[in-house]
Amino acid sequence: MALERLATLPAEIMESQLSIIDLLAAMFPSPGELEISESTMQWVEILRDWCQDPVSIPDVPSVMSLVVALPIVDGEKTIQVNISVPLQCEDPETIDQPPPLRYTLRQPDWMTKAEVADLAVSIPSGDVLEAFEYIQAEASCFLENKQVMKSQRSEFLENSQEPIVRVWFYFPSLSTRKKRDDMVNLAPGYSLTGFVLAGKPGVLCLEGTSPDIDAYMSFIKTHSWGDIPSHQKKVSERFRQTGNIERVFSGMEEITDSLGERGAARQSG
Numbered sequence: 001m002a003l004e005r006l007a008t009l010p011a012e013i014m015e016s017q018l019s020i021i022d023l024l025a026a027m028f029p030s031p032g033e034l035e036i037s038e039s040t041m042q043w044v045e046i047l048r049d050w051c052q053d054p055v056s057i058p059d060v061p062s063v064m065s066l067v068v069a070l071p072i073v074d075g076e077k078t079i080q081v082n083i084s085v086p087l088q089c090e091d092p093e094t095i096d097q098p099p100p101l102r103y104t105l106r107q108p109d110w111m112t113k114a115e116v117a118d119l120a121v122s123i124p125s126g127d128v129l130e131a132f133e134y135i136q137a138e139a140s141c142f143l144e145n146k147q148v149m150k151s152q153r154s155e156f157l158e159n160s161q162e163p164i165v166r167v168w169f170y171f172p173s174l175s176t177r178k179k180r181d182d183m184v185n186l187a188p189g190y191s192l193t194g195f196v197l198a199g200k201p202g203v204l205c206l207e208g209t210s211p212d213i214d215a216y217m218s219f220i221k222t223h224s225w226g227d228i229p230s231h232q233k234k235v236s237e238r239f240r241q242t243g244n245i246e247r248v249f250s251g252m253e254e255i256t257d258s259l260g261e262r263g264a265a266r267q268s269g
Contacts, residue, residue, distance in 0.1 A: 006062060006088035009095070011054040014047055016098040017085050020128055021066065024083070028068055035067035047087070062088045067106070070132055072139045079139055080106035083128070100125040105135070109185055114223045115142065146189065162209040166194075166241040169217075172234055174202020180254055182224035187252035190216040194249050198256040204235075207247045 009017065021036070021044055028034040043064060050057050063084040070081050086099035105120045107113055119138050124130045174180065175198055183196045183204060192208040206213050217235075 006090060007092050008057060008060045009087055009089055009099075010092045011051045013089075013095060013098050014087065015051050017064075017087060018044060018048055018051070020085055020101070021064070024066065024068060024128070033069050035069075037065075040064050040066060060087050062086065063102075068132075070135055072136055073143055077108065077110060077139075077143070079108050079111075079135065081132070081135060082106065101128055101131070103131055103135075109181060111142070112182065112186070112223050149189070162211065163242070164207060164245045164247060165210055165213070166245050167206050167213055167237060168239040169204040169206070170236050170238050171202035171204070173200045174198050174204075175200075179224060180256075183220060184252050184254055186219065186224070187216065190219075192216055193247050193252055195252070196254045196256070198254070205249075207245070207249055 008014070024034060025036075043061060046057075047060070063086050065082065065084050068081045068083060069078040071078050082104040084102040086101070089095045089099055102125065103120070103123045105116050105123075107116045111119075119135070119142065122134070124134055174196070180196050180198055187194070187206070190208065190212045192206050192212060194205040194207050195203075197203040206216070208216075221235075
């Protein structure tokens with residue numbers, strides 16, 4: 001069965017869609033707040049003229065896309081929202097309301113893929129301001145809850161007699177930037193310090209309590225690596241230091257690039 005061909009929106013409905021883009025441009029005037037491609041801007045001008053004289057116009061795109069960096073928690077953080085503005089419909093003769101906008105979220109470095117999916121699933125599909133209000137409220141709530149959990153964990157650790165251990169994990173291959181970023185960004189939530197080193201093999205060093213390390217590794221495998229086939233999630237614990245262990249790392253970081261720079265410096269020296 002052939003798909004029904006979509007048609008360009010009527011002029012009065014098209015004007016409503018274009019006004020949304022004007023609204024976003026006015027709301028987010030600073031560099032980096034609104035991403036809109038040159039081709040999209042060209043179509044905005046073409047369609048604006050067409051609305052004044054709506055003669056036949058070929059090859060109108062089905063949607064126009066733009067990206068807003070939406071501020072969260074007084075602008076301390078942002079989350080990028082992809083917005084699709086429909087320009088076509090099935091029947092121009094019967095449509096009386098603009099087609100709803102569609103939204104997707106780009107994963108920020110302070111959320112996992114699963115957390116972004118949970119937030120995005122209930123974004124209102126209608127008014128853009130309502131969608132922004134929802135995203136900001138839910139993301140702010142997420143960050144507040146994350147901070148509360150972090151404080152509770154820190155308080156628990158202060159009162160805990162669980163000893164600090166240092167554990168070394170080897171990976172047959174550790175090359176994906178996003179997976180390594182997750183390792184670094186998630187570690188503070190489990191009160192872990194150490195480093196990540198990419199390569200074949202890759203190395204992960206963790207300092208913290210055994211329960212925290214186990215919980216962290218379980219979360220990484222389940223969420224950050226949720227899209228990786230199980231046979232590719234191979235990781236082996238090679239060494240665990242116990243006893244009177246004191247932390248030697250102040251935080252969690254990736255050292256791949258810094259090691260490369262040191263190596264290059266030695267070669268040039």
